[in-house]
Amino acid sequence: MKYYVGIDFGGTGIKIGIIDENGKILIKDSFDTDPSKRGEDIARHIAECTEKVMSDSGLPREAIQGVGIGSPGLLNPETGQLKVVVNVPNMNDVFITRILSDILGKPAFLDNDVNAMSLGEFYYGAGKGLKHVIALTLGTGVGGGIILNGELYRGASFTAGELGHMSIARDGKSCPCGNSGCLERYVGRDGIIERFMIARNKGLDTNIEKYLDKGKITPKAIAMAAEAGDKLSIKVLEETGEILGAALATLVNALNPQAIIIGGGIANAGEFILGPARKTMLRLAYAIPAKVVKVLKAELGNDAGLVGSASLVVANLS
Ligand SMILES: [Zn+2]
Structure with a gap:
């Protein structure tokens, strides 16, 4: 079985979870972020929280295929750079996927939250x-x-x-x-x-x-x-x-x-x-x-953001 990590990045908080190949959530957790910190420090904090969820899951490291992050605002999914994050301006211009991937040792993918949610419904919800x-x-x-x-x-x-x-x-x-x-x-x-x-x-x-x-x-x-x-x-x-x-x-x-x-x-x-x-x-x-x-x-309800973010990995690696 393959597993995918999803990070749903909102204004002041993040939800992180891991889904399996069938879109089933194995573990999820939420964390606060401090928008007054430097953008790169916020990104590092997100990576550390993700590390915690990965280790809490007890899954073998190699079963985890990658990390997807969905964010509001303008961004570049190809370079993994956030452009305009309205609620957290300190995150503007941060290359978030590079930081995630460096710290976690897994490929990381970024897209906007609605695209992520759409992919989640497409793979595991009403669009299956x-x-x-x-x-x-x-x-x-x-x-x-x-x-x-x-x-x-x-x-x-x-x-x-x-x-x-x-x-x-x-x-x-x-x-x-x-x-x-x-x-x-x-x-x-x-x-x-x-x-x-x-x-x-x-x-x-x-x-x-x-x-x-x-x-x-x-x-x-x-x-x-x-x-x-x-x-x-x-x-x-x-x-x-x-x-x-x-x-x-x-x-x-x-x-x-x-x-x-x-x-x-x-x-x-x-x-x-x-x-x-x-x-x-x-x-x-x-x-x-x-x-x-x-x-x-x-169909995904409250978990749409999380499952959607994890779906970014599925979309990019398949
Ligand atoms: Zn308008």
């Missing part, structure tokens, strides 16, 4: 056994990953898959990326909450109060209210699905995938969003590719 898969994560931001012919498609400057920033409305709502009318502004967290507030302010009935998240309206609260039959919440999620479905139709026409996998916190609203998304996609896309594609919920 397929060749052409698109993954979308719906959360505060909306990210994407494109896998064609069994390989992650990175594009000319490693930015392919920024599906949350496909333009769906000329002169639409302004987006944190600097443009306006991006998909993220309509099906991401804030877009959903905004549409809910507008509908509620029109005086439409809702029982959302019972489901508030620490007193706040969140997509999770809206999904819980929808589950309990709240008509306004159901309508807002349905509308979210319809907007998403139109974007999916574009992807289906452009790339003819076998599956589009929807993950991220908002995907927990399940069929409230996916049902209308599927219906709208079927209506708007060409019939032949629309008939082939499946719109599926991601």
